[in-house]
Amino acid sequence: MFALTLINQKSTEQQPKEQKAKSFLQRKYNFEVIGHRGARGLAPENTLAAFEKAIEIGVNTLEMDVVLTKNKKVLVSHEAWMSAKICVHKNKVIEPEQEQKHNIYKMKYAKTQEYDCGSLIHPDFDEQENEKTTKPLLKDVLQMASALSRNHGTSIQYLIEIKSSPDGDFIYHPDPKEFVNVVLNELEAYADLKHVCLQSFDWRILNEIKNKNPEVKVALLTYDISLENALDKLKFIPEIYAPHFKQINKNLVSLAKANGMHIFAWTVNEIEDMHDVLQLGVDGIITDYPNRAIKLKRNLKF
Template sequence: MKTKFIQAILLISVLAGCKSTSEDSQEPTMNTKSEIQVQGHRGERGNMPENSIPAFISALKKGVDVLELDVVISKDSQVVVSHEPWMLALYMTAPNGDSIPQDKEKEYNLYQMDYAEIKQFDGGSKGNVRFPQQQKLKTYKPLLSEVIDTVEATIKAEGLKPVKYNIEIKSVPEEYDVFQPQPEAFVDLVMRVIQEKQMEKRVNLQSFDPAILEAVHTNYPEIELAILVGENTYEENKNILSFKPEIYSPHYKLLDSTEVSIIRKDGLKIIPWTVNEPEAIQEVIALKVDGIITDYPERVFEALKNE
């Protein structure tokens, strides 16, 4: 009896081992709906002031997988979380509460301002007319280091799941040395923060500017990269870079099932931006992309739950 019991245990172990080996050897398959990353765009711009600490914490607590954010550089070489390298009149106000004239906004050049001055401007009290449900509250443009420190502290204190950071380096060739450093210097400043915070394995860098991505690929090859595109097909865009990035990140309207199939053949992850309306969210989910960048994470969660 004892011998038969031992034989049975051995047989179960062998079968379990065979199953594991078989599963491990399977070829990668198309992404499933349940595996789609939810990325909070500028935190969650639809609900909270964009690229602010409150927006990132709110998105974090909603359960996003990735925090998407943008970075620029101040006069004193600080990495500032901001979509524009100036004070956008749409939602920024001066330290004294005055509105910023739209025709004067580029005079508030962050690359010519020390961070101590930048922090005095209010990015949330005015609200954003393009996002009427966005909560109005006084806030400021934070440093990348502060965002990481605050998010990580919140995760630890509240037992939340870790998130990744999708960091867009805002770069335009005609703005080199005017609103931003040269690409290699820009990348070095961003990477200094990432390395200091030991976040190399939990970030990807993205940009529309090929020079930025080339600099990261050459000098920091361990970093996952995404190329952002707003026009043309993948076949037209695939040779913009001298190498193949890990992620192809197009405007969502550029995608259909044929385009997705072509991109998949090259082995790239597909993460479209910025998908906000329920119908568009459903369409993108049906394409089985790898992630969805959205101003409204709760809408994507709701759509995924209903699948």
């Protein structure tokens, strides 16, 4: 009998991923599917193509990052510089050790449009469909998404990260007060703030957002800090708590919800990991592959 138990256990452990994925469909989940940098696994990150792709496959919450140019234009970009991994300048590659010299905060908007940030094949995303493209302005993303949402009869929500850190002040971005002021002015001009949630790892940014406009929803991003320590730095309880998915456990979910927060997990790309965090009770999944999360949510076959 003992030997039989071992054989059955080994057989279970060797289940192919496809069979495991089918077992996930035994339970239907209700959660927010958030397209990370649009749909980073399927199109060049933080580009109009990525956001269009996300909307086409059924995403209604777009996640993106914003930085500022020298002339205070709000540009959609994960880094405050042109990443060597995804950008080329006038058909010339950028050496990794030189990329931070391509500082967006020191460039006028027109200069940023000299960089192609869509043609390079990303080594981590073999499903990505590449095309020559530039980093868009936030207002261009908002206007495109608004038009597409009307065409699809859906309402688009925005989860926007303000890229800031204390050691980057006046080097890669202005101080939090100015940064928040510029971004909020842009959002007030081109979006309904009811559909916007601003997020950051920088607690100074979150405090400034609530100081400027208490009605704006915010999400607290964390990676290597406990929720208790993070909340100590804030003057309020955020609407959303967004830790890396590997940090999440039952106690963390319970603590977040006891404090009245929804919990979003980032960045969850594998079906097995999506299933795991959903079982723990998260409210949303931020993913490079929203197509996978939508299939899981709709109880479809993989």
